Amino acid sequence: MRIFGKALLKIGQVAETTGLSKRTIDYYTSLGLLKSERTAAGYRLYPEDVVHQVQKIEYLKTQRLSLQEILASFTEREEKTGDVIYQEVQQLQDTVKGLERRLLESTEFEKQEIRLELSRRLTLIASLIAQL
CATH class of the missing domain: 1.10.1660.10 (Multidrug-efflux Transporter Regulator; Chain: A; Domain 2)
Known part of the structure; x- marks a missing residue:
């Protein structure tokens, strides 16, 4: 139609x-x-x-984003330009690199926390990339 x-x-x-x-x-x-x-x-x-x-x-x-998180990312997307999203992805990638370096020098307990934070940051990156 x-x-x-x-x-x-x-x-x-x-x-x-x-x-x-x-x-x-x-x-x-x-x-x-x-x-x-x-x-x-x-x-x-x-x-x-x-x-x-x-x-x-x-x-x-x-x-692993909830539907509410997805809705929030779509709402934010309408307010952001591609350049702003690209900058956010770059910042998150820098953070991920720092976390990866910390992971190599950490105790087992710290590694568990760092892996969780890495997972969160990578999920954010995936969400931002999906918005482009």
């Missing part, structure tokens, strides 16, 4: 294309992770780029 020149997908088409259930798509929409428009008959229609958005969400979930 096309409205004003842009392709719109029904929820069933989104479900079929992404492999998610209609219920999951409804849930993501209710959280604000996905945007839809309503027809006069009350049907929800999604822009074509919803498929890409779902792929981002599913990827970030594999990186």
